[in-house]
Amino acid sequence: MSADPLPPPSPNPASGRTGSRTAAVIPAAGRGVRLGPGAPKALRALGGTPMLIHAIRAMADSRAVSLVVVVAPPDGAAEVKTLLDAHALPDRTDFLVVPGGESRQESVKLGLDALPPGYDIVLVHDAARPLVPVDTVDAVVEAVRGGAPAVVPALPLADTVKQVEPAAPGEPEPVVATPDRSLLRAVQTPQGFDRDTLVRAHATVTGSVTDDASMVERLGLTVVTVPGHEEAFKVTRPLDLVLAEAVLARRRHNDGF
Numbered sequence: 001m002s003a004d005p006l007p008p009p010s011p012n013p014a015s016g017r018t019g020s021r022t023a024a025v026i027p028a029a030g031r032g033v034r035l036g037p038g039a040p041k042a043l044r045a046l047g048g049t050p051m052l053i054h055a056i057r058a059m060a061d062s063r064a065v066s067l068v069v070v071v072a073p074p075d076g077a078a079e080v081k082t083l084l085d086a087h088a089l090p091d092r093t094d095f096l097v098v099p100g101g102e103s104r105q106e107s108v109k110l111g112l113d114a115l116p117p118g119y120d121i122v123l124v125h126d127a128a129r130p131l132v133p134v135d136t137v138d139a140v141v142e143a144v145r146g147g148a149p150a151v152v153p154a155l156p157l158a159d160t161v162k163q164v165e166p167a168a169p170g171e172p173e174p175v176v177a178t179p180d181r182s183l184l185r186a187v188q189t190p191q192g193f194d195r196d197t198l199v200r201a202h203a204t205v206t207g208s209v210t211d212d213a214s215m216v217e218r219l220g221l222t223v224v225t226v227p228g229h230e231e232a233f234k235v236t237r238p239l240d241l242v243l244a245e246a247v248l249a250r251r252r253h254n255d256g257f
């Protein structure tokens with residue numbers, strides 16, 4: 001459970017950075033009310049294993065990631081530590097657990113505050129995206145190593161999107177605009193950052209946001225995309241759990257041959 005000693009730096013002479021070290025912060029402090037009653041979302045089981053453990057393994061599977069900081073529910077840090085001890089995780093990765101906050105933003109900030117020195121790239125990955133493939137994680141890290149201050153995995157949209165004038169739940173909402181779908185992307189996590197940039201964003205940007213990259217945008221910096229993956233979807237509603245179980249079953253089936 002200790003972050004020491006630091007692993008050797010990963011040389012990457014072909015990129016804009018050499019000797020970079022990458023840590024992943026996993027905000028896992030949400031209640032997950034849209035999933036229905038029960039344990040905090042990150043602790044609910046998928047294929048018999050807590051969603052959080054899947055998310056941690058997804059980060060630790062990347063050879064680039066040498067530290068994972070888990071941001072636990074505010075009153076659940078001890079439970080999460082016990083959970084980590086009870087599941088097999090790669091030896092080459094270090095783990096830290098810190099208590100989270102009221103909002104996702106606050107939870108990520110608490111995770112960043114706990115990062116030891118020596119890590120210059122930070123991934124922020126939702127515990128609620130347990131099945132992101134390692135190739136997506138690696139593509140994000142590679143783009144940050146290449147010099148981008150902020151990188152998001154993104155997918156084109158299948159649905160047309162309407163901007164509305166919000167009304168009470170169940171009431172008709174007037175449509176005010178239809179943005180050109182070809183210009184829109186749905187973004188996922190892990191989002192990758194130059195550490196100093198992300199720390200500055202969290203120190204200076206105020207107001208509510210739904211992802212970390214938008215805070216970097218508000219600093220006036222350019223955020224770039226890499227291809228996202230359909231299996232990196234966020235488990236939010238009960239049907240997402242069904243889909244996640246199906247993806248796991250397909251992986252197990254494919255691994256069996």
Ligand code: C5P
Nearest residue numbers: 027028029030102103104107126127128
């Ligand atoms: O609520 P939402 O689905 O956007 O949450 C995304 C991620 O942020 C989840 O992994 C959730 O556990 C985390 N979160 C958090 N602290 C909060 C609220 C959400 O770490 N207070």
